[in-house]
Structure formats: C-alpha cells, structure tokens
Amino acid sequence: MLEPENPSTSSNIGTEFSVSFLLLLLRSLSLFSMEGLASLKVPFQTLPSFSSRPITSIPPAQVNFYKKSSLFTFSVRAQMESNEGSAAVATSGESVTEALKIKEWEVGMFQNEVAASQGIRIRRRPPTGPPLHYVGPFQFRLQNEGNTPQNILEEIVWNKDTEVSHLKERRPLGVLKKALANAPPTRDFIGALRAANERTGLPGLIAEVKKASPSRGILREDFDPVEIAKAYEKGGAACLSVLTDEKYFKGSFENLEAIRKAGVKCPLLCKEFIIDAWQLYYARIKGADAVLLIAAVLPDLDIKYMIKICKLLGLSALVEVHDEREFDRVLGIEGIELIGINNRNLETFEVDIGITKKLLEGERGKIIREKNIIMVGESGLFTPDDIAYVQEAGVKAVLVGESIVKQSDPGKGISNLFGKDITLS
Numbered sequence: 001m002l003e004p005e006n007p008s009t010s011s012n013i014g015t016e017f018s019v020s021f022l023l024l025l026l027r028s029l030s031l032f033s034m035e036g037l038a039s040l041k042v043p044f045q046t047l048p049s050f051s052s053r054p055i056t057s058i059p060p061a062q063v064n065f066y067k068k069s070s071l072f073t074f075s076v077r078a079q080m081e082s083n084e085g086s087a088a089v090a091t092s093g094e095s096v097t098e099a100l101k102i103k104e105w106e107v108g109m110f111q112n113e114v115a116a117s118q119g120i121r122i123r124r125r126p127p128t129g130p131p132l133h134y135v136g137p138f139q140f141r142l143q144n145e146g147n148t149p150q151n152i153l154e155e156i157v158w159n160k161d162t163e164v165s166h167l168k169e170r171r172p173l174g175v176l177k178k179a180l181a182n183a184p185p186t187r188d189f190i191g192a193l194r195a196a197n198e199r200t201g202l203p204g205l206i207a208e209v210k211k212a213s214p215s216r217g218i219l220r221e222d223f224d225p226v227e228i229a230k231a232y233e234k235g236g237a238a239c240l241s242v243l244t245d246e247k248y249f250k251g252s253f254e255n256l257e258a259i260r261k262a263g264v265k266c267p268l269l270c271k272e273f274i275i276d277a278w279q280l281y282y283a284r285i286k287g288a289d290a291v292l293l294i295a296a297v298l299p300d301l302d303i304k305y306m307i308k309i310c311k312l313l314g315l316s317a318l319v320e321v322h323d324e325r326e327f328d329r330v331l332g333i334e335g336i337e338l339i340g341i342n343n344r345n346l347e348t349f350e351v352d353i354g355i356t357k358k359l360l361e362g363e364r365g366k367i368i369r370e371k372n373i374i375m376v377g378e379s380g381l382f383t384p385d386d387i388a389y390v391q392e393a394g395v396k397a398v399l400v401g402e403s404i405v406k407q408s409d410p411g412k413g414i415s416n417l418f419g420k421d422i423t424l425s
C-alpha cells in the first residue's frame with residue numbers, strides 16, 4: 001500500500017506506479033521545472049525499478065499524495081514565485097528542453113541501475129538532480145544523500161557528466177568526425193610496452209605527466225608538460241600518460257595536444273574519466289594513441305561498445321580494475337589486450353601495491369597468460385623494490401606518476417625508480 005503522507009517511507013511506490021509517468025504528468029501541468037521536481041526529494045532507494053515498472057494509470061489518490069506533501073507545496077510556491085513576471089506557461093522550446101532533461105534524468109537512473117547490478121557503486125548521475133542550487137532567494141534542492149557524491153570518484157564522474165554535455169553542445173559528434181580527417185596517425189601503444197619489456201627485461205614504463213591529484217594536491221609547481229614529457233622520453237619511458245582533467249588534476253587537452261605536436265615519439269595515453277563515447281573521438285583528434293576505461297565507472301556494455309569504437313579509431317584501450325569483481329567482469333569481455341590494476345582505491349585513496357599481487361594470483365593469472373593480455377601495475381610505485389614486486393606478480397608494464405614527476409629531473413627520476421639507467425639496457 002502507498003503511504004500517502006510520507007514520501008520517505010513509500011518504498012513500495014515502484015510496484016504501484018511509474019514515477020517517470022508522474023513526472024511527465026506534473027510537467028504537463030506546467031507547474032514545475034526540473035529544479036522544482038527534484039526538490040520532491042524522492043530518495044534513490046525508493047525509485048521504482050525501471051526494468052519492472054508497470055504501465056498503469058495513476059489512481060487520483062496517489063497523485064494527491066504529492067499534493068498533500070508539505071515539501072511539494074513549498075516547491076510549487078517557490079517555483080511560482082520565482083516565475084513572477086515571467087510567462088506561466090512554458091514556450092514550446094522550453095518544454096522540449098524540459099522533456100529532454102526528463103529523458104536524460106530517466107536514462108541516468110537506468111544507467112545507475114544497470115551499473116549497480118554489476119556491483120558498480122559509482123552512480124553516473126545524482127539520482128535527485130545536481131546538488132544545492134539557488135534561484136533568487138529560493139534554495140531549490142536541499143543537499144541530501146541523493147544529490148551528494150558518496151566519494152571523490154563519484155564526484156569526478158558527476159562533474160565530468162556536466163562538463164561533457166557542455167563540450168558536446170559546442171562540438172557535436174558530427175564535427176569531431178569531420179576533424180578525424182586531420183588527426184595525426186595513432187602509434188602502437190601496446191607494441192611500445194611489449195618492445196620495452198623485451199628490450200630491458202623490466203616492465204615497460206608509462207610515465208605520467210601529472211601536475212596535481214585529489215589525494216596529493218599539487219605535485220609540481222614549475223609544471224611544463226612538454227619539458228616533462230621530453231625528459232621522460234629521454235629517460236627511457238616507453239609511453240606517456242597525460243592527465244587531461246582540469247578540475248581535479250590541473251591537466252588539459254591542450255597539454256596532450258602540445259606534447260603530441262612537440263614531436264614526442266612515445267605513444268600517449270589520454271588519462272581521462274571517460275563516460276561517453278564522444279570523449280574517445282575528442283581524445284583521438286587531440287593526439288591520443290590510447291585511452292583509459294575505468295571498470296569501477298563503466299558497465300560491461302559500455303566497455304564493450306567503447307572498445308569497438310577504440311578499434312575503429314585506432315586507439316588502444318587500457319581497462320582499469322581495482323578488485324576481483326571488476327577484474328572478472330573485464331576478463332569476460334572479448335578483445336581486451338591491456339588491463340591495468342590500480343593499487344589506489346579511487347573511492348578512499350588508500351594505496352596498496354599488494355592489490356596487484358592478490359589479483360594476479362591463481363586462475364586469473366593463468367587466464368591473462370593464455371589470452372596474452374599485457375598487465376599494467378598502476379599507482380604507488382616508488383622504488384626498485386616496488387617495481388620488482390609487481391613484476392614478480394606478473395605485470396609487463398607499470399604506470400607511474402608521483403614518484404617521477406616530483407623529481408627536479410624527471411628523467412633521472414626514472415633511473416632512480418628502476419635502480420638503473422633503463423635507456424642503456
């Protein structure tokens with residue numbers, strides 16, 4: 001039975017009616033913008049399952065449920081007052097925009113559900129709309145667990161979602177596709193790692209051009225990405241990883257492009273939080289040879305789809321995992337040639353290089369060898385002993401940022417890391 005007075009206790013709403021239908025109904029009454037709707041504060045847990053929602057009409061008593069809610073009343077008043085002096089009825093352009101927003105919200109909720117079913121804790125979008133927002137004197141969305149990120153990775157993903165939608169508006173996919181004609185050819189990222197491993201007998205190095213990180217803050221004040229990239233190449237790096245996220249890592253696509261245009265020969269990984277295939281095209285035209293796909297963020301179907309697009313674009317994909325469940329999911333996907341084990345938990349920042357060893361023990365290590373997949377040990381590697389430890393565990397490549405980027409001579413940082421000059425091996 002539906003609890004009419006208290007939305008927070010109505011956990012069985014999902015079996016009674018479709019919230020999305022209700023949203024559309026309310027919108028058609030022209031009373032609400034998405035902001036007003038979001039302030040109804042339907043918690044994520046009480047949302048109906050999109051896979052099982054019934055197509056039914058809404059009995060009048062259930063519509064009244066929202067009318068009786070004091071929160072609802074406040075939302076209506078706030079919305080109407082904030083619209084004072086403006087047309088009460090939305091123009092057709094506005095209603096199309098609103099309908100699109102509602103659709104986007106629905107898709108976001110559906111993505112959250114699919115992801116959760118695969119053990120993914122990161123929600124693609126805030127279930128109750130973006131956090132705290134002020135319109136004039138009114139605060140339309142109160143901060144609650146539905147619109148507050150649970151951890152840094154979720155916060156990054158939510159920001160990325162907004163960032164990518166804005167970028168896409170400015171440069172739609174069709175425009176990027178045309179720009180592909182002028183993109184530089186891609187270089188063989190995986191081949192470069194294999195060659196370095198065979199030549200030196202040590203893991204091939206992916207050296208990271210990283211100015212800052214959420215866990216460590218600013219790593220290097222005098223940050224010249226091109227100079228650092230050249231020093232890495234001279235110091236024996238097989239490939240480079242270039243952070244392009246601006247907000248959390250102080251990176252940029254300009255850095256990636258500048259390194260590529262400066263004639264650095266090492267293949268380049270675009271180190272980005274990819275949530276949309278559009279970003280693959282963008283990375284490609286900015287000079288990337290490889291991209292990062294994070295299993296903690298992307299459901300299997302997204303990974304499969306993105307791997308296909310990568311192949312079409314000539315990009316290599318480094319698929320990153322942190323625990324057994326993610327690793328097993330990724331091992332079940334066809335066509336993956338490069339897997340990274342991140343020793344850093346991106347939700348808590350905890351770093352433990354023992355994760356690489358743990359994940360490569362037993363059956364999984366066997367599958368990796370059978371499939372000839374190159375494993376990359378990522379994060380928290382500082383000493384020759386650390387390198388030897390992950391190599392012993394089974395990696396053929398390592399991805400290193402902090403320990404080398406912080407050195408006054410990053411090239412010298414590489415020989416310190418490996419305990420020898422790897423350009424001579």
Ligand SMILES: O=C(O)c1ccccc1NCC(=O)[C@H](O)[C@H](O)COP(=O)(O)O
Pocket residue numbers: 152153208210213214215216342344346349378379380381399400401402403
């Ligand atoms: O580094 C962070 O603080 C971080 C926070 C949230 C998401 C990702 C993050 N880092 C990405 C990486 O995993 C590292 O940049 C990369 O593996 C190199 O790690 P390190 O050698 O420890 O700098």
